[in-house]
Amino acid sequence: MGIYAERILPCCINRFMDAPDFERLRKRALRRAYGRVLELGFGSGLNLPFYPSAVESVTAVDPALLGRRLAADRIAACSFPVTFTDLAAHKAGSRIEAPDGSFDTVVTTWTLCTVPDAVQALRELRRVLKRDGLYLFVEHGRAPTGGVAFFQDVLTPIQKWIAGGCHLNRRIDTLIAGCFRFERLHRFYIPGPRVGTYMYLGEAR
Numbered sequence: 014m015g016i017y018a019e020r021i022l023p024c025c026i027n028r029f030m031d032a033p034d035f036e037r038l039r040k041r042a043l044r045r046a047y048g049r050v051l052e053l054g055f056g057s058g059l060n061l062p063f064y065p066s067a068v069e070s071v072t073a074v075d076p077a078l079l080g081r082r083l084a085a086d087r088i089a090a091c092s093f094p095v096t097f098t099d100l101a102a103h104k105a106g107s108r109i110e111a112p113d114g115s116f117d118t119v120v121t122t123w124t125l126c127t128v129p130d131a132v133q134a135l136r137e138l139r140r141v142l143k144r145d146g147l148y149l150f151v152e153h154g155r156a157p158t159g160g161v162a163f164f165q166d167v168l169t170p171i172q173k174w175i176a177g178g179c180h181l182n183r184r185i186d187t188l189i190a191g192c193f194r195f196e197r198l199h200r201f202y203i204p205g206p207r208v209g210t211y212m213y214l215g216e217a218r
């Protein structure tokens with residue numbers, strides 16, 4: 014990773030995503046989290062204040078290591094332990110360094126837009142989740158309206174360049190449905206430019 018991806022971008026994301034609109038969605042998405050939690054794309058730990066008391070521990074995964082330092086105060090304020098695990102190179106893409114079926118809850122918030130291979134990431138989440146475990150997510154992605162989706166396609170190459178690989182146009186529901194069964198799925202716009210504000214929030218098993 015270059016200096017932009019390693020040092021500048023994590024600070025920008027930490028600032029930009031620490032906003033009331035995102036906080037409300039974090040709270041809504043995470044309210045059923047419980048037990049041992051794995052969070053893929055942990056960033057700077059902005060979800061930590063919103064985990065409910067049923068959470069016993071959080072294992073964080075993110076290739077951007079600066080996020081760990083940016084998260085220090087949030088980690089210190091947690092009533093549960095927060096540990097980090099790595100992504101290992103694997104022939105089919107990144108592999109989470111954790112045994113099969115080892116978590117009660119897996120979480121992604123605005124991460125499936127950015128991971129290089131979203132299908133592989135979802136397979137890994139399914140692998141490390143217990144059989145009766147819960148996948149909680151809030152993600153932005155492809156809009157239902159043709160005009161907006163057109164501009165998402167046009168702007169995605171620029172967005173990827175500026176925002177560390179972030180796609181505006183991924184079909185989050187289709188991607189998740191390939192690996193999980195939805196228990197709840199809400200799709201809606203939040204305020205802001207429509208190309209980046211169509212949200213998918215829900216729970217799946």
Ligand SMILES: C[S@@+](CC[C@H](N)C(=O)[O-])C[C@H]1O[C@@H](n2cnc3c(N)ncnc32)[C@H](O)[C@@H]1O
Pocket residue numbers: 026030053054055056057059060074075076077080100107121122123124127128129
């Ligand atoms: C838009 S940020 C969201 C951060 C955080 N989830 C939040 O809600 O504030 C996307 C995150 O995905 C991380 N990421 C990029 N590639 C990844 C990968 N292959 N596996 C896990 N996380 C990755 C980035 O480093 C970044 O922290």
